[in-house]
Structure formats: C-alpha cells, structure tokens
Amino acid sequence: MKTRLIALLLVIMAQTLSAQERSMTAAEVKNFKATTVVEAKKVKTLITDFVQYKHMSFLDKDIVSEGKMHLKTPAKLSWQYDKPFVYSIVFKDNKIHVNDQGKKNKIDLGNNKKFEKINGIIMGSVSGNMFDESAFVITYFKDKGKDIARLQPKLKEINKYIKEIVLYFDNNQSTVSEVKLVEPSDDYTRIVFKNKKINTAVDDAIFNN
Numbered sequence: 001m002k003t004r005l006i007a008l009l010l011v012i013m014a015q016t017l018s019a020q021e022r023s024m025t026a027a028e029v030k031n032f033k034a035t036t037v038v039e040a041k042k043v044k045t046l047i048t049d050f051v052q053y054k055h056m057s058f059l060d061k062d063i064v065s066e067g068k069m070h071l072k073t074p075a076k077l078s079w080q081y082d083k084p085f086v087y088s089i090v091f092k093d094n095k096i097h098v099n100d101q102g103k104k105n106k107i108d109l110g111n112n113k114k115f116e117k118i119n120g121i122i123m124g125s126v127s128g129n130m131f132d133e134s135a136f137v138i139t140y141f142k143d144k145g146k147d148i149a150r151l152q153p154k155l156k157e158i159n160k161y162i163k164e165i166v167l168y169f170d171n172n173q174s175t176v177s178e179v180k181l182v183e184p185s186d187d188y189t190r191i192v193f194k195n196k197k198i199n200t201a202v203d204d205a206i207f208n209n
Helices: 002-020 026-040 113-127
Strands: 045-055 063-072 076-083 087-092 095-100 103-108 136-143 146-153 164-170 178-182 188-198
Antiparallel strands (some): 045 063, 045 188, 146 164, 164 178
C-alpha cells in the first residue's frame, strides 16, 4: 500500500510540474521571435555575473562555479571563472583562447563543431540570430513569467555531444537569463546570468587571454 501511495504521489507531482510549462501558440511564437530579435539587435555589449551548475548523475551535489561574462559584438566573448578556481575562456578571431591558471591553450573553432555551435548560440542570443531552424528543431514554451526556447540539434556533429539546449528569457527581456546544455546522458550544465549591464563600455583588453 505504501509503495502504491508513493508511486501515485510521484505521478501527481510529475503532472503538476509538467502542467506549469505550456506550449506557446503560433501567435505567441511569432511575437516572441520578432520582439526578441528586434531588441537583441540593440545590444552591442553585455557584462553579467553568472553561476554555473554542472549536474552529473554519479555526484550527490552539482559542481558550482561563479564568474563574469563579457560580450562585445560582433564576435568577442569572455568567460572569467573566479570560484572555485581562476580560469578564463575567450572566443575571438574564430578561436578559443584558454587560460587555466597561467597555462594557455588555443583551439580553432573551425575544427571543433561543438564549441563553434555553443559560441554561436551565446552570440546569437545577443545578436538575435539564435533561432536557426536549419540547425535546430525549436519548440517554444511559457512557464511562470519566462519564455523558453528548446533547441534540439539536427547535425550529428553536435547531437553526439548535446541532446538539447534550453534558453530561458525573463518576460520582456531581450537577452537570455539562463542556458541549459543537456548531454545525451542527461547530465547537464546550467548557467544562470544575473546583474546584467547592457551597452556599457567594455575594454578590448578583457579579450586578451
């Protein structure tokens, strides 16, 4: 009896949680895409703090990292991790520049489809070019004051690394408030952005890694 009761409660909880997220209507999708693209194109720079949660099924707790992101259109992006380790990743000139506590490395984006697509998604969320239906199957939802775009990669080079990318937008916001990268194993990385500053000066020296 106890087992059946627990199972019933789990079913009810699952139904309640799923009911909170609903599909957008065709009119809502059209309005969301149009508004997001127009507003995103106004963003030339973005500075934001972020908290990153790495969830892996074999760990009891998520691995939490914190840092600051700087973005400057058309194609400069910097991730600076401050906690628990100092670590930075810069995307520029179609390359990834990694600085791991003084140990530097460079990766050509043209030879790494995974990183190229992730960089494209982040840059696209600011430029308004994130809705690439040639590369993704995209579905749109609403949930508790958030607009949500779920992107499932079509390319084999991408979906063997990434099962789904979920973009969360606070209502009436042109930039992404949260990104979730889901792996084929269902492990995921969730990045939450806060304290955003839009169109403030960003020194190019930030992107020297």
